Amino acid sequence: MITSPDNEKLKLVRKLCQKKYREKLGLFVTEGEDLARAGLAAGAEPKFLLVHPDFEMEGEQVEPDLLDRASGLASGTKVLGVWFQKWAEEMSEICVYLDQLSDPGNMGTIIRSIDALLDATLVVGPGTVDPYAPASVRASMGSIFTQPLIKAPIEATPAPRVAMVASGGEPPAEHAAPVTICLGSEREGLSAAVLNECEEAWTIPLREGRAESLNVAAAAAIAFERISSPSATGEPTQSEDESEE
Numbered sequence: 001m002i003t004s005p006d007n008e009k010l011k012l013v014r015k016l017c018q019k020k021y022r023e024k025l026g027l028f029v030t031e032g033e034d035l036a037r038a039g040l041a042a043g044a045e046p047k048f049l050l051v052h053p054d055f056e057m058e059g060e061q062v063e064p065d066l067l068d069r070a071s072g073l074a075s076g077t078k079v080l081g082v083w084f085q086k087w088a089e090e091m092s093e094i095c096v097y098l099d100q101l102s103d104p105g106n107m108g109t110i111i112r113s114i115d116a117l118l119d120a121t122l123v124v125g126p127g128t129v130d131p132y133a134p135a136s137v138r139a140s141m142g143s144i145f146t147q148p149l150i151k152a153p154i155e156a157t158p159a160p161r162v163a164m165v166a167s168g169g170e171p172p173a174e175h176a177a178p179v180t181i182c183l184g185s186e187r188e189g190l191s192a193a194v195l196n197e198c199e200e201a202w203t204i205p206l207r208e209g210r211a212e213s214l215n216v217a218a219a220a221a222i223a224f225e226r227i228s229s230p231s232a233t234g235e236p237t238q239s240e241d242e243s244e245e
Contacts, residue, residue: 001060001061001063002050002060002061002063002066003063003066004066005066005069007066009050009060009082010062012027012082013050013070013082014070016028016029016082017029017072017134019130022085022132022133023130026084026085027047027082027083027084027085028082028083028085028134028137028144029080029081030079030080030081030137031071031072031077031079031080031081031134031138032073032078033055033057033078034141034142035079035137035138036049036057036081038141039081039083039142039145042142044084045083045084046081046082046083047084048060048082049079050062050067050079051067051078051079051080052064052067052078054078055078055079057078059079059081062080064076067080072134085132086145086149087149087150087151088121088148088149090150091121091123091150091152091157091158092120092121092148093158093177093178093179094118094121094158094177094178094227095120095121095122095157095158095179095180095181096110096114096118096120096121096123096180096183096220096224097123097125097154097157097180097181097182097183097194098110098122098123098124098183099125099127099154099183099184099191100125100126100184100185100188101128101129101184101185101216102129102185102186103129103186104129104130104134104135104139105135105136105217106139106186106215106216106217107128107129107130107131107133107136107139107140108131108135108137108138108139108140108141108143108144109139109140110183110216110217111136111139111140111143111144111147112139112140112141112147113217113221114143114224115140115143115146115147116143117221117224117228118227118228120148120224121148121150122147122148122150123150123152123156123157123180124150125152125153125154125194126153131144131149132144154182154193154197155197157180158177159180159199160179160180160198160199160200161179161181161182161197161198161199162175162180162181162182162198162201162202162223163182163194163198163200163201163202164181164182164183164184164190164201164202164204164216164219164220165189165190165195165201165202166189166203167203168201168203169201169203170201170202170203171202171203171204171205172202172204172222172226172227174226174227175226179227181220181223181224182198183216183220184216185216204219204223
């Protein structure tokens with residue numbers, strides 16, 4: 001059992017709260033039994049698991065107080081996992097491009113929405129928050145282990161590209177692959193450089209006189225649902241006459 005706060009594994013967990021160490025080491029941390037189980041269920045191999053002595057999961061036991069002090073959760077945790085980051089080597093025909101998104105909670109929610117609705121690659125553009133940040137990982141609810149991620153500039157994504165904008169665009173609709181959905185920062189939206197690479201623009205219609213805009217993660221989920229129907233994948237659909245033959 002780990003009984004010292006100077007244990008090397010506990011030191012590593014604390015280091016991985018910082019982006020520079022996550023990037024240097026190619027590792028990230030999960031907190032809680034649900035994320036640990038999600039990683040194992042997805043076939044991911046942890047570097048190590050640190051567990052509460054009263055919790056039934058394979059791993060190295062740690063004194064409860066030390067485990068809680070290493071956790072970023074106010075309520076503490078029963079499991080801390082250190083895992084290897086996974087990045088895709090190529091993009092799929094459907095991509096979601098994030099342009100300078102800054103909130104890790106939104107990042108994690110978008111990862112989860114793509115995983116639920118699209119067979120797509122999440123493209124992390126320059127200046128975008130780390131998908132492996134602790135808050136991003138928590139918000140993904142385990143989808144961090146199954147959703148393909150890649151770092152690339154907008155020019156590398158498949159065309160046509162669809163800009164999600166607050167006003168002036170068409171309502172989201174079905175769209176055959178290839179396509180890239182582009183989402184901007186929470187306050188500023190898409191940068192001019194990314195907008196210049198987009199051939200289309202979508203705006204989600206809102207009720208008049210109510211909220212002026214949607215959270216970027218909520219807007220993303222609506223757009224993903226629009227292009228996730230069978231007819232949006234390019235698959236042929238039966239006409240009424242064909243179905244009667």
